[in-house]
Amino acid sequence: xxxxxxxxxCYKRVDDSEDSSLSQICHGRVSFIDLAGSERNxxxxxxxxxxxxxxxxxKSLFTLGKxxxxxxxxxxxxxxxxxxxxDSTLTKLxxxxxxxxxxxxxxxxxxxxxAHLSESLRS
Numbered sequence: 482x483x484x485x486x487x488x489x490x491c492y493k494r495v496d497d498s499e500d501s502s503l504s505q506i507c508h509g510r511v512s513f514i515d516l517a518g519s520e521r522n523x524x525x526x527x528x529x530x531x532x533x534x535x536x537x538x539x540k541s542l543f544t545l546g547k548x549x550x551x552x553x554x555x556x557x558x559x560x561x562x563x564x565x566x567x568d569s570t571l572t573k574l575x576x577x578x579x580x581x582x583x584x585x586x587x588x589x590x591x592x593x594x595x596a597h598l599s600e601s602l603r604s
């Protein structure tokens with residue numbers, strides 16, 4: 482898994498009598514995550530280190546699904562649901578990008594091959 486984050490802050494110059502100071506007006510964060518190796522283990526015939534890495538990625542994706550489900554439940558019923566951010570490294574890293582006042586976009590690479598149809602549909 483590769484994780485890359487860009488933090489952006491915008492400042493506006495405020496002119497006071499003799500001093501000009503900067504005040505922060507907005508900030509943002511863009512996170513890029515490559516989840517290579519998230520395929521089914523029996524199809525890839527991975528073993529050793531690759532099998533362990535693939536299993537961890539799949540666990541993180543499962544936890545991400547649970548987090549998204551919990552966030553959608555809490556926004557619908559306005560109740561205090563436990564959001565399992567700490568159940569995986571991926572969701573810990575994405576915690577600030579998923580909840581609150583954020584917008585999230587997910588891109589998935591799907592194969593046009595009929596042999597990979599079930600994987601593409603699950604994405």
